[in-house]
Amino acid sequence: MTDGAIQRFAGAGGARIYQIPVRAFPSMSAHTYVVIDGGYAALIDTGSGVAESNTDLDSGMAAIRDQYGEQVSWEMLSRIIITHGHIDHCGGLGHVRARSAAPAAAHRLDLAAVRDHAAFMAAHLEATASFLRWTGVAEGQIGQLGRLFGAVGQIAPGGEVATLIDDGDLLDGRFAVIHTPGHCAGMVCLRMGDVLFCADHLLATTNPRLTPAHLEPHNGLGLYLASLDRVAAEPGIRLGLAGHEAPIGDIYARIDAIRESHMGRLAQIHEACRAPRTILDLAAQIYPEMRHPSQLLLALQAVAARVEYLEQRGALAASDTGAMTRYRAA
Numbered sequence: 001m002t003d004g005a006i007q008r009f010a011g012a013g014g015a016r017i018y019q020i021p022v023r024a025f026p027s028m029s030a031h032t033y034v035v036i037d038g039g040y041a042a043l044i045d046t047g048s049g050v051a052e053s054n055t056d057l058d059s060g061m062a063a064i065r066d067q068y069g070e071q072v073s074w075e076m077l078s079r080i081i082i083t084h085g086h087i088d089h090c091g092g093l094g095h096v097r098a099r100s101a102a103p104a105a106a107h108r109l110d111l112a113a114v115r116d117h118a119a120f121m122a123a124h125l126e127a128t129a130s131f132l133r134w135t136g137v138a139e140g141q142i143g144q145l146g147r148l149f150g151a152v153g154q155i156a157p158g159g160e161v162a163t164l165i166d167d168g169d170l171l172d173g174r175f176a177v178i179h180t181p182g183h184c185a186g187m188v189c190l191r192m193g194d195v196l197f198c199a200d201h202l203l204a205t206t207n208p209r210l211t212p213a214h215l216e217p218h219n220g221l222g223l224y225l226a227s228l229d230r231v232a233a234e235p236g237i238r239l240g241l242a243g244h245e246a247p248i249g250d251i252y253a254r255i256d257a258i259r260e261s262h263m264g265r266l267a268q269i270h271e272a273c274r275a276p277r278t279i280l281d282l283a284a285q286i287y288p289e290m291r292h293p294s295q296l297l298l299a300l301q302a303v304a305a306r307v308e309y310l311e312q313r314g315a316l317a318a319s320d321t322g323a324m325t326r327y328r329a330a
C-alpha cells in the first residue's frame with residue numbers, strides 16, 4: 001500500500017495537486033497525479049496496468065477522498081492526460097477507462113502506443129532487431145533481447161484517446177502543453193501556473209533515458225537537448241513534478257546538470273572511438289556494471305543516441321562491417 005506516500009502540492013489559483021506513487025514494476029515506481037481545480041479534476045498518467053499499479057492507483061484515489069476530504073471519484077473525473085506512450089505511464093489507461101468515461105488526451109506521435117501497446121510493440125519487433133544488429137549484438141542474442149522489448153507491451157490493454165494535444169495548446173484552459181521529444185516521441189510536459197508536470201523529460205537525480213532515432217523516429221539526443229532548451233526558456237517555474245523520483249525544486253539547475261552530463265558522455269564516447277568501436281563495445285566500456293540483459297538494452301539505447309548525435313555533427317565516421325557498424329573519431 002502506498003497511501004502514506006501520497007504528497008499534496010499547492011497549484012495556482014487554489015488548485016490542489018496530489019501525487020500518487022504506484023508500483024509500475026517490481027523494481028520501479030512511477031507517479032500519477034490528480035489535479036483538482038474547482039469542479040474540475042484531471043488524472044495525469046495511469047501507471048503501468050499491472051495489478052500492483054492498479055491497486056495503488058485505486059487506493060490513492062480513495063485516500064485523496066478519505067484522508068484529504070476532496071470530493072473526487074472516478075465518476076467525476078473530467079480528464080485523463082497521458083504524458084507519453086511508455087507503459088509505466090499509459091499502461092493503466094484500460095484500468096482507468098473501466099472506471100471513468102473522462103476523455104483521454106495524448107500527443108499524436110504516441111497515439112498508437114497509448115491505444116494498443118501490445119500491437120505497437122509487436123509492430124516494433126523488426127525495428128528492434130535491426131537496431132540491435134546495427135549496435136553489434138550477435139545474431140543469436142537478438143531474439144532474446146528483442147523479446148524483452150516486446151514483453152513489456154503484453155501487460156496492458158490500452159485505451160482510446162479522444163483529444164490529440166500538441167505544443168502550444170492550452171488543454172482545458174489549464175495546462176499549457178510543451179512538446180519535448182527525445183525520451184519519447186510524443187512526450188509532453190504540462191505547465192499549470194508555476195508548476196511543471198515534466199513526466200520523464202526531467203528527473204530529480206537520474207538522467208532520463210534517451211530513445212535513439214535509429215530505434216524510433218522523432219527521438220534522439222539532438223531533439224532531447226532542444227527540448228531541454230525549450231523548457232529552460234519557460235520563465236518562472238517553481239516546481240517540477242516528474243514521472244519518477246522526487247519533486248524538482250530548481251528545474252533550471254537540473255536542466256544545466258543534465259546537459260553537462262551529456263556533454264561529458266559525448267566526450268567520453270568520442271575519446272573511446274580513437275579505435276573503431278561498435279555501439280555494443282562502447283556500452284560495455286561505459287557501463288561496465290551492466291549485469292542483466294534489460295540493463296544492456298538501456299545502455300545500448302543511451303550510447304546509440306549519443307553516437308547518432310556525434311555522427312550527425314561530423315565528429316564520428318561510420319564504417320559498415322556486415323550488418324553492424326563501427327564508429328571512429330573523425
Ligand SMILES: [Zn+2]
Nearest residue numbers: 084086184200
Ligand atoms: Zn518514459
Ligand SMILES: [Zn+2]
Nearest residue numbers: 086088200243
Ligand atoms: Zn517513466
